Amino acid sequence: xxxxxxxxxxxxxxxxxxxxxxxxxxxxxxxxxxxxxxxxxxxxxxxxxxxxxxxxxxxxxxxxxxxxxxxxxxxxxxxxxxxxxxxxxxxxxxxxxxxxxxxxxxxxxxxxxxxxxxxxxxxxxxxxxxxxxxxxxxxxxxxxxxxxxxxxxxxxxxx
Amino acid sequence: xxxxxxxxxxxxxxxxxxxxxxxxxxxxxxxxxxxxxxxxxxxxxxxxxxxxxxxxxxxxxxxxxxxxxxxxxxxxxxxxxxxxxxxxxxxxxxxxxxxxxxxxxxxxxxxxxxxxxxxxxxxxxxxxxxxxxxxxxxxxxxxxxxxxxxxxxxxxxxxxxxxxxxxxxxxxxxxxxxxxxxxxxxxxxxxx
Numbered sequence: 317x318x319x320x321x322x323x324x325x326x327x328x329x330x331x332x333x334x335x336x337x338x339x340x341x342x343x344x345x346x347x348x349x350x351x352x353x354x355x356x357x358x359x360x361x362x363x364x365x366x367x368x369x370x371x372x373x374x375x376x377x378x379x380x381x382x383x384x385x386x387x388x389x390x391x392x393x394x395x396x397x398x399x400x401x402x403x404x405x406x407x408x409x410x411x412x413x414x415x416x417x418x419x420x421x422x423x424x425x426x427x428x429x430x431x432x433x434x435x436x437x438x439x440x441x442x443x444x445x446x447x448x449x450x451x452x453x454x455x456x457x458x459x460x461x462x463x464x465x466x467x468x469x470x471x472x473x474x475x
Numbered sequence: 476x477x478x479x480x481x482x483x484x485x486x487x488x489x490x491x492x493x494x495x496x497x498x499x500x501x502x503x504x505x506x507x508x509x510x511x512x513x514x515x516x517x518x519x520x521x522x523x524x525x526x527x528x529x530x531x532x533x534x535x536x537x538x539x540x541x542x543x544x545x546x547x548x549x550x551x552x553x554x555x556x557x558x559x560x561x562x563x564x565x566x567x568x569x570x571x572x573x574x575x576x577x578x579x580x581x582x583x584x585x586x587x588x589x590x591x592x593x594x595x596x597x598x599x600x601x602x603x604x605x606x607x608x609x610x611x612x613x614x615x616x617x618x619x620x621x622x623x624x625x626x627x628x629x630x631x632x633x634x635x636x637x638x639x640x641x642x643x644x645x646x647x648x649x650x651x652x653x654x655x656x657x658x659x660x661x662x663x664x665x666x667x
């Protein structure tokens with residue numbers, strides 16, 4: 317059965333961490349490490365890693381805590397605002413889609429009647445336009461085309 | 476697309492929502508800054524070592540602390556908080572690896588600063604040893620790298636390693652043994 321731990325591992329790690337290895341430790345520990353596979357592995361790995369850690373710490377150029385906090389604040393603010401704005405945008409998109417669908421449906425069903433009406437206008441003499449029925453109808457239609465977008469804007473925008 | 480000008484009420488409302496979001500941070504600014512100052516270098520070193528990419532470590536460091544701040548949980552102790560932070564960092568590194576944006580390459584130690592040349596006569600030997608470690612680490616599985624770094628560079632206990640990596644404490648001993656053996660062999664220390 318392979319042993320996977322040794323009771324002296326912690327002694328080796330303590331000696332390394334306190335920079336006592338190899339000159340300021342008991343001779344007995346040095347002898348033990350020389351003949352214990354587990355402790356010699358621990359020594360090789362831990363010594364290499366601790367040296368690397370010390371060097372990496374010296375090289376680490378981390379941003380300041382204030383900078384990280386400020387960025388986190390900005391980001392959470394931005395995300396919260398974006399999330400809160402989402403329902404408004406959705407409502408507008410839904411309203412616009414419904415309006416367009418309605419307009420298309422009305423246009424589809426009213427097209428034969430409109431087509432007949434437009435054909436009648438096209439075949440009408442200019443003199444007939446002064447008729448008491450046709451002229452006000454055309455003026456009302458023109459006014460509707462101008463007023464409708466303005467009304468739509470006023471309804472959808474705030475005061 | 477319909478657009479709408481924001482009213483004063485909207486601005487006030489969104490400002491209030493933003494302020495409330497900041498209040499959900501896991502700690503206040505003073506506590507965070509103290510915690511960051513205690514942990515940032517070790518988190519960065521860990522990320523740089525397990526990803527082998529310093530620029531990526533910079534990005535993941537910021538992201539780790541942001542996610543930590545937004546964690547919806549309470550911590551019993553400093554150790555618990557710290558382990559949770561390392562867990563976030565580990566998961567972020569795994570995500571990046573899965574997405575394949577940064578395949579882990581052989582991490583090469585950075586050049587030392589010129590000032591250090593004057594102070595360190597054994598600089599060349601140290602650089603060589605670190606390069607050997609980088610190459611040896613690159614032969615290990617990501618989980619093994621993480622485990623070894625936490626155990627031997629940071630001095631974490633088995634329980635802390637389990638918490639940081641999301642593993643069962645009972646499995647740490649054998650996994651650590653295998654990883655250590657492989658690294659020691661790769662470093663030319665002992666048998667594989």
